[in-house]
Amino acid sequence: MTSKAIALPQLSGFTEREGAWYAEEIPLADLAKEFGTPLYVYSKKALTEAYQAYDKACIDQQGKRRARVHYAMKANSNLAVIDCFKKLGAGFDLVSGGELARALAIGADPKSLVFAGVGKSATEIASALQAGVKCINVESIAELHNINRVASKLNCRAPISLRVNPDVDAKTHPYISTGLKGNKFGIAYHEVLKTYREASQLPQIDLVGIDCHIGSQITTTAPYLDALDKVLDLVENLKREGIMIHHLDLGGGLGISYSDETPPDITEFTNTLLNHVANRGFAHLDIVLEPGRSLVGNAGVLLTTVEYLKPGVEKNFCIVDAAMTELMRPALYEAHHGIVAAQTKSAKSSTYDVVGPVCESGDWLGRDRTLAVEEGDLLAILSAGAYGFVMASNYNTRPKPAEIMVDGKNAYVIRAREKTAELFASETILPN
Template identity: 55%
Template sequence: MNHPVARLPGHPHIARKDGVLQIEGQSLSELAQAHGTPLFVYSKQWMLDALAAYQRGFEGRDALVCYAIKANSSLGVLRVFAEAGCGFDIVSGGELARVLAAGADPVKVIFSGVGKTRAEMRQALAAGIGCFNVESEAELEVLNAVALEEGGRAAVSIRINPNVDPKTHPYISTGLKGNKFGVAHDRAVAIYRHAASLQGLQVVGIDCHIGSQITDASPYLEALERVLDLVEAIEAAGVPLHHLDFGGGLGIDYNGDTPPAADALWQQLLARLDARGFGRRRLIVEPGRSLVGNAGVCVTEVLYLKPGEEKNFCIVDAAMNDLPRPAMYQAFHQIVPLAERQGQATTYDVVGPVCESGDWIGRDRVLQVAPGDRLAVLSAGAYCMAMASNYNTRGRAAEVLVSGTQATLIRRRETIEDQLRSEQPCA
């Protein structure tokens, strides 16, 4: 007998069959029973489908998709993208070690970030990474000195701050004058001339990244035009640029958001590149959230229902240390029960057990739940596990990667022994 399957809007890999929530056909309840909660579960197929949209957009072009691993740096996730031929955008020496452990080709690694240390620079040079995205004049000087000390040259791209408003949350806006990222647009030509004169550097490209969770194409188009104006001026000053790096930042659907599809966005951007004569230039993009955000869910168990005079609270075992985005950004995540329950619905604030009033997962959610029920926090694949902490001496959650009929534990649940191993009390 065929049972009806109801797919969740915006989440084609998640469906409800016989009233039970599944991911790629695997029961989330059974996974939670096997691995405990809180539990992060990721769909491999969703990640590959998201990557395929970028690949379609760049078909026939000289382009490299570098996954921005700060969105989710779990080795099992990185391996998916390494096997798919992706490059990686990193922001620390630790992230470099992670991508190499996952099987990355170091030539496809781009090192971004405003505060690279000398040790990290030496580590990246020794690994043979493809390019450093340099973010200040001071960094240029240090990288040049380190490269000369190491007897080589560092390939560099300079990140330009185009002063374009990405129309997103101020904490994840990176391309305005008041942001710490990149060099000023009006200083770019002079900085490129200076970089080209340094013996330890090889100038290979230009970089721009304006923010995250962008749901409108217009900021990308505005930034593109400003960057291409600069490319013309820089090359007129005698500094050739091999590649154009347009960063990432494309948003996902958290709550009815309507970002352009990656292939549709790049059709618009490539049309402008072609119109201005840059269509055959090597292109690099650094998507993160758009490749993993909607691939993941966090499964959590209801501990207590607590009625109050002004608020009703649904207290769950996931907390701000597991899901930091609501506390940090007032971010919205859909929350749905794993199994349907009949009865009267109640409006709750869904909160965790951490000793902070900021420890909330969702405000004013209408739910039919009882203690012991499990909930799925959707769109939890990006900036959740990667930003998780041990606050209140809570262990980090387990992670499972689902691929068709296979469910693989890619991170075991952290124990108290794991947390205490590197510490020592005073004598």
């Protein structure tokens, strides 16, 4: 049984020193000992550096702001994470009423909030309008009319942007591609001008922007430029018809390195997009960027303990206490995450499938991994800061893990581990 060598991602908040892995200045083994496993660990340093890489390109040489980051909080919506970005100057991209409530809970300026999502309910729309969000991104003609009805009942104006589906292939996993005509997202490109004309006649609607988002985990710049040109062509056509757009939302989706991927440098990528907008004559527009994964993905790891080593005829299994309930991405997308032993051991190396205890054959975290481990050892699953905890479930009545934020030599519990009794506290049995 053999396995190919797989590169590990470049990490800023997590390092290996003399055979032990650290989160900033704290050994991962110490965190596991203090807080238990499974355990999500985030690095404030990594979050900050990723944000600053975007923000560096958002300021021109004269100190004028060219764009603003609106963190796509669906990637990781822990209050401590989003508060960190708020303090750095970020706005937020929201896709649910729950995320709106989280943003307001940390004191985010409502005018820094963009409310997206393909299926907003009337209640969510009302909450967004009452909060006074910067913009609601519209994804269908039916939704446009619903927003107008809700705004009429509330006797208020609704600032909206139409999300364009440019039919551009982002060359990513089909489950996270959002800009093709076969996807559920956005308004078809050939319908956009007609929809803006219709929106301009609705009494409660204010047309403030145009937006586009083509997918996630994108590792090349070309699809962005293709989509951007198509959207800017629409802005030109709208201007000719007397419909003036105030902001351009470029979406997010820039990928990270999970192993050997080589996504563009964040600052160079952002400069490329913003310079392209300026060169097309649209530097006057308020530019919105909505990164998510590229801000948090490599700022988090999932710690898990080896429960059993189970040799087999075709496969050896390393059974750990984390599962698809903690990290759904491998089961959902067959996604790759680097997996390392948190402390170097003298154990013999073997090739394992790293699997969890959930009663599903799809419950795996890594396949064909060469590891030198023994029962009781600690593993770190890398690049788990995005779409990790937020997609966790309680399947098999498994409590969700704790989340920890490390800041230098200090570690803070930013979400306590769930207790089993809490999972059914709101349930009742039938009376006799």
